[in-house]
Amino acid sequence: MKFAFLMGTAGSGKSTLVLSLRDRISSSEVSVATLNLDPGVRWLPYSPDVDVRDYIDYDRLVDDYKLGPNGALIASVDASVNHIREMRDELDKIGADYVLVDTPGQMEIFAYRSAGRGIASALSDGNYCTVFLADSIFLNRPSDFVSILLLSYSVQARFHAPQINCISKCDLLPREIYERGRLWTEDPEFLKDDFMSEQMDLHIEISERVLDALLEMGVLGEFIFTSSNTGEGLDDLYAQMQRIHSGGEDQ
Numbered sequence: 001m002k003f004a005f006l007m008g009t010a011g012s013g014k015s016t017l018v019l020s021l022r023d024r025i026s027s028s029e030v031s032v033a034t035l036n037l038d039p040g041v042r043w044l045p046y047s048p049d050v051d052v053r054d055y056i057d058y059d060r061l062v063d064d065y066k067l068g069p070n071g072a073l074i075a076s077v078d079a080s081v082n083h084i085r086e087m088r089d090e091l092d093k094i095g096a097d098y099v100l101v102d103t104p105g106q107m108e109i110f111a112y113r114s115a116g117r118g119i120a121s122a123l124s125d126g127n128y129c130t131v132f133l134a135d136s137i138f139l140n141r142p143s144d145f146v147s148i149l150l151l152s153y154s155v156q157a158r159f160h161a162p163q164i165n166c167i168s169k170c171d172l173l174p175r176e177i178y179e180r181g182r183l184w185t186e187d188p189e190f191l192k193d194d195f196m197s198e199q200m201d202l203h204i205e206i207s208e209r210v211l212d213a214l215l216e217m218g219v220l221g222e223f224i225f226t227s228s229n230t231g232e233g234l235d236d237l238y239a240q241m242q243r244i245h246s247g248g249e250d251q
Contacts, residue, residue: 001033001091002245003124004164005101007111007155008133009148013168013228017133018102019046020228024238025098033096035087037119038104039076040069048102050090052076055083070106077104078115084122091123098241099124111155120159129162129244130155131237134223136169139181142195146211153219162244164224166237171227178225185223188215 006014018034025032036048039056056079062072091099101123103110110116120128132152138144156163167185170178184191195211214220224240226233 001096001099001124001127002241003099003101003120003128004131004241005103005120005128005159006131006133007103007107008166008168009107009135009138009151010105012133012135014105014133015041015044015046015102016228017131017166017168017226018100020231021234021237022046022100024231024234025100028238030098031094031096032098032100033091033094035091035099035101035123037077037080037101037110039080040073041105044102049094049096050087052080052083052087055086056080070109073104073106073109074113077109077113077119080119081115081122084119088123101128107155111158117159120161127245129164129241130159131164131166132156133166133168133226136167136173136181139167139173139177139184142184142191142198143207145181145184145191146195146207146214149214149219150210153214153217164237164240164244165222166224166226166233168226168228170225170232171230182225185220188220191215191220 006018008014022032022034033049034046035050036044037052039052040058056076058072058076061067061075065075067075132155134148134152138148152165167181173181184194192211192215196208224233224236226237
């Protein structure tokens with residue numbers, strides 16, 4: 001089984017992308033399973049094949065330990081480690097070629113705690129990639145986009161796994177912003193020029209050094225523009241997953 005863990009900022013459309021990507025992969029007659037790892041989610045646009053909520057009772061943790069929403073979610077994700085074997089057994093019975101993993105809406109709870117990386121590695125036996133999803137609203141200003149580059153790199157540094165970067169909801173973007181965002185992802189100098197023209201304060205030198213370091217590390221790379229509504233980018237995303245896991249095609 002080949003695993004893809006979808007992570008991204010809150011509201012970036014991870015669950016909707018899991019649904020649309022599942023349907024895209026299935027259309028190629030390749031088997032795919034979905035795994036929900038968000039213990040606190042109330043509703044999903046798809047019915048997960050394996051669901052951490054079958055093992056973790058978020059509301060009970062709130063009541064038993066008098067936790068707030070964030071504390072309960074942290075406790076729930078940490079407790080998920082105790083159920084990796086059961087979830088993996090469920091997935092083994094399904095025997096899908098791909099497993100799409102929907103992670104908690106609050107990305108930092110999964111991405112930046114040791115439990116998240118441990119769960120990803122143990123569930124997949126190390127055979128996984130990460131899909132980082134950024135909301136298209138971060139294309140409104142160059143500084144917003146640079147902040148997403150930083151966040152994307154921090155996730156990749158945490159998981160030490162092949163990563164695919166995506167912009168979501170691109171169908172909602174005005175054409176001018178869409179085209180400018182495309183240029184930012186394709187031409188580092190264009191991004192830098194726009195970014196520096198926006199910087200008007202005393203932190204301009206620090207900002208320039210941060211951006212230069214990111215570009216030198218090759219963080220910009222390839223961003224796939226996706227839309228779960230129109231299907232844009234899903235073929236490219238699936239093809240990238242194939243390249244990572246199978247050298248270009250599914251066996």
